[in-house]
Amino acid sequence: MTNPPPFPTRIWVGGYEFPMTLVDAADPRLDGDDGIFSHDETYRGILVCATLGTYRTIEVALHEITHAINWTCDIFTLEDMAEEEAATTKQGAAWARVYVDNPKFCKWLNHAVQQVRKERASA
Ligand SMILES: [Zn+2]
Numbered sequence: 001m002t003n004p005p006p007f008p009t010r011i012w013v014g015g016y017e018f019p020m021t022l023v024d025a026a027d028p029r030l031d032g033d034d035g036i037f038s039h040d041e042t043y044r045g046i047l048v049c050a051t052l053g054t055y056r057t058i059e060v061a062l063h064e065i066t067h068a069i070n071w072t073c074d075i076f077t078l079e080d081m082a083e084e085e086a087a088t089t090k091q092g093a094a095w096a097r098v099y100v101d102n103p104k105f106c107k108w109l110n111h112a113v114q115q116v117r118k119e120r121a122s123a
Pocket residue numbers: 063067085088089
């Protein structure tokens with residue numbers, strides 16, 4: 001039996017590379033939350049609490065990645081930041097359900113993504 005893949009240490013979103021780190025629940029950067037996305041000068045990256053359980057870890061990782069998408073793609077303005085948090089929470093929860101509830105979609109998506117990588121590598 002093979003070991004499960006490790007939590008990724010980085011993710012590319014909109015041309016930016018963000019470090020991804022599982023951290024202790026007591027990490028002060030979490031400020032009591034389950035995860036954070038930060039793009040300020042002191043830290044750019046995603047932190048996820050390491051003790052959430054697998055489903056909640058998926059949900060929180062997708063939530064923080066959605067923040068990264070919103071930021072890199074200018075989806076919300078500064079005036080909309082309260083709405084951005086609410087929408088991001090719904091997106092993270094919805095994508096976690098879509099992935100968990102649709103194994104055939106995930107299998108197809110993984111295959112399709114591998115195919116695109118092969119095509120790009122040979123182009
Ligand atoms: Zn958030």
